[in-house]
Amino acid sequence: MKILVLALALVTGIFTQTVSAQENHKESLLSAYYGIKNALVNADSASASAKAGELMSQLKAAEIRENKENLLSAAAKIAENKDLVKQREAFAGLSADFFKLAQTAKLSAQPVYYQYCPMKKSYWLSASKDIKNPYYGKQMLTCGRVEETIE
Secondary structure: OHHHHHHHHHHHHHHHHHHHHHHHHHHHHHHHHHHHHHHHHOOOHHHHHHHHHHHHHHHHHOOOOOOHHHHHHHHHHHHOOOOHHHHHHHHHHHHHHHHHHHHHOOOOOOOEEEEEEOOOOEEEEEOOOOOOOOOOHHHHOOOOEEEEEEO
């Protein structure tokens, strides 16, 4: 009986660690995405490229099925390009697919804000309700609105 209890405790511990590791990995995906967004807000193409490279590495290791290839492709376009305009174009696609992922997988214990830029007709995800537009940066920093909150 003791062996059965110990085995059950061991299996439960391994399952809990696995679930916890997957949750941490999903939060790190979201954190890397936010890094790209923040770099684009600051018009820092080198940082956006580096953060996109980090996101690609994390996506390759992630146990997700939703839009994984699309996410990798969009992140690669940002990572491989130093042109801010092209990075921002690729970011629109990345954001659309990241939103789909956020709808099916809990990426964070904190709310995720789905925001919209009416000038660009594109969306992005944010950790804050405050608008910091990644498509126009300081030119139109607060242009946009919160469309949805993912709890």
